[in-house]
Amino acid sequence: MSGSPGQLWVVATPIGNLDDLTLRAAEVLRRVTVIAAEDTRHSAPLLARVGSAAATVALHEYNEREQCERLVERMRQGEDVALISDAGTPLVSDPGFRLVRAARAAGLVVSPVPGACAxxxxxxxxxxxxxxxxxxxxxxxxxxxxxxxxxxxxxxxxxxxxxxxxxxxxxxxxxxxxxxxxxxxxxxxxxxxxxxxxxxxxxxxxxxxxxxxxxxxxxxxxxxxxGGAHGEDADRVLAEGRRVFATLTSELPPARAAKLAAAITGAPRKALYDHAKNVQPVPHE
Missing domain, CATH: 3.30.950.10 (Tetrapyrrole methylase, C-terminal domain)
Structure with missing residues (x-):
């Protein structure tokens, strides 16, 4: 075991054009001992291009829980690990959350290497x-x-x-x-x-x-x-929310009715509940 633990590098990779890989990302991918990739076959051309000789392991939604323990142990033994996804910034609709969480819980350093994000x-x-x-x-x-x-x-x-x-x-x-x-x-x-x-x-x-x-x-x-809702769009949704809320309050307490009306229509729950308080007393629940 080396004198100090390794760390986890969360490395963004290109979303299409390989020239978008940063110089720092290329250097990290060459320097680490192991690279956790969503699909090692998909990442192989990029790693070959930057001259990385690191070992690769697959880390995807189906094995992330099992791989976390192994990778954290490797970092404890002094190895640096890079986490990459098939494209873009890891964890953005991609696997990796559990590994980052496990590394941080183990007291290991986790550093981002920013880059492309679709x-x-x-x-x-x-x-x-x-x-x-x-x-x-x-x-x-x-x-x-x-x-x-x-x-x-x-x-x-x-x-x-x-x-x-x-x-x-x-x-x-x-x-x-x-x-x-x-x-x-x-x-x-x-x-x-x-x-x-x-x-x-x-x-x-x-x-x-x-x-x-x-x-x-x-x-x-x-x-x-x-584009976000504004003007007539927001008014239409709020009006529908109030209509559904008014119907539900005949059978449910106002807080429950507001929650359900918001879920059904997309209207803000607080706005529905506050409106009800302004137009009629809300019974104690």
Whole structure:
């Protein structure tokens, strides 16, 4: 065992163009003893390009719990470990949370090596408000779950950022147009930094129609951005929330009714409850 423990480096890798790997990231990947990669076969060309001779181990959603103990022990023995994902910044809709948590719990140093992130890259060119935003990652795969999640976000005033796969992009855009309204601002960022990079900025209704009718726009990897609710959008959601809340209060205590109405309509729970207190006394629960 060496005199001091190793550490964990959380290293961002390119989301498409390999030239986006930072000089510091390349140096760390050459210097560490072991690299935990989401898919070692996928990462092999990048590691070969930078001349890394480190051992690689697979770390993905199906084995992360088991691998954490082994990797933490290697760091305790003095080995430096780098964590990378298939593309972009680890832990952003990718595995790695448990390893970072375990390393920190063991008192080991965890250091970031920042770089590309598809969500931030898309936000930077979307032309939507970027001072406040919400990253939602991937929506539920099943239609009912997806629509339910979107409904909860209908009154969100911050810019929304989603990831989506090629086989669900058309359905997800159609659901967004249906839930948020076809006039809501939308941006589709496809294949960022790659040869067929495309960035489309249109109302959600038009965006959904274009993707549904153009097979080329259903290929690749996607970031979808949606402008936050404002004006009539927010008023419509709040009005629907109050209507559902009023119906539920005939059977439920106000606090419970407000929680359910918010879950059903996406209206802010506190706004519903506060409105009820202003228009009628709230009975003691």
């Amino acid at each position: 969500a931030i890259a898309a936000l930077s060119v979307a032309g939507l408000p970027s001072d406040r935003f919400v990253f939602e990652g991937f929506l539920p795969a099943k239609p009912a779950g997806r629509r339910e999640r979107l409904q909860l976000l209908a009154a969100e005033t911050r810019t929304l950022i989603f990831y989506e796969s090629s086989h669900r992009i058309a359905e997800s855009l159609a659901d967004m147009a249906a839930v948020f309204g076809p006039a809501r601002e939308g941006v589709l960022a496809r294949e960022l930094t790659k040869r067929f990079e495309t960035i489309l900025a249109e109302p959600l209704g038009a965006l959904a129609e274009r993707v549904a009718t153009d097979a080329d726009q259903r290929r690749g990897e996607f970031v979808v951005l949606v």
